[in-house]
Amino acid sequence: MTSWAxxxxxxxxxxxxxxxxxxxxxARSAIAAMLAWVLPGLGHWYLGHKQRAIIFFxxxxxxxxxxxxxxxxxxxxxxxxxxxxxxxxxxxxxxxxVALYWSENLAEQAIRDAGPGQKPTKYRASWxxxxxxxxxxxxxGLLNLLVIIDALARSNAPVGGEEARGPPGSGQERRGTHxx
Amino acid sequence: MNxxxxxxxxxxxxGFMRLGLLAPLALSIAxxxxxxxxxxxRDIPVASLTLCASILAGMMSIGVGxxxxxxxxx
Numbered sequence: 001m002t003s004w005a006x007x008x009x010x011x012x013x014x015x016x017x018x019x020x021x022x023x024x025x026x027a028r029s030a031i032a033a034m035l036a037w038v039l040p041g042l043g044h045w046y047l048g049h050k051q052r053a054i055i056f057f058x059x060x061x062x063x064x065x066x067x068x069x070x071x072x073x074x075x076x077x078x079x080x081x082x083x084x085x086x087x088x089x090x091x092x093x094x095x096x097x098v099a100l101y102w103s104e105n106l107a108e109q110a111i112r113d114a115g116p117g118q119k120p121t122k123y124r125a126s127w128x129x130x131x132x133x134x135x136x137x138x139x140x141g142l143l144n145l146l147v148i149i150d151a152l153a154r155s156n157a158p159v160g161g162e163e164a165r166g167p168p169g170s171g172q173e174r175r176g177t178h179x180x
Numbered sequence: 181m182n183x184x185x186x187x188x189x190x191x192x193x194x195g196f197m198r199l200g201l202l203a204p205l206a207l208s209i210a211x212x213x214x215x216x217x218x219x220x221x222r223d224i225p226v227a228s229l230t231l232c233a234s235i236l237a238g239m240m241s242i243g244v245g246x247x248x249x250x251x252x253x254x
Binding site: 075136143 | 190198211212213221224
């Protein structure tokens, strides 16, 4: 390659400082991780990876609520019955808290409906749906945990250029790419 | 209110459909994994479907293998 071509390549790849955002701050990472927990994909949206954000949101949310629909909220989100799975389910974020509140509310309603001195009938899914539904909701939470870790990893990379950069840790990250 | 009732009670699913619930779960895992790792977004659909098929084939193979072991030991 001639020296002129090499120089042209260097000029083409050089970007004005204003077009790149190489903010490497713990605050940005913390915000991205927190947003990723609050709403699946929101952390990636904050970092500029909008298409990936939409995919993460749809996949995680549909998986979680599909699990709740399969087994019913009362047998899917129950800390007393499902043990450690609730820790995985809570990784989905406030959606799981809404489902937990709904489940507890239905249980209290069953106690009220039973009347004083009467033991309420404990809700059980009509088939082993609770096993499958708990796994669905738990896997959704664990997938969001992966999404949160990915948001943390990407928060130290330049904003934008998601089509051009490789996944974190691949050694294919390219800095100074254009913003999408 | 009908939408809320969908989530309050379980959905009665019988027989082979129970096993079929493995496919959407495998697909969601594959989509999330490939969305994280694919360099280009246009590669995600094919890569996800390939990984999903691999997961299902692997799970079925394990199931068949365990069934054979059970039959041999019984």
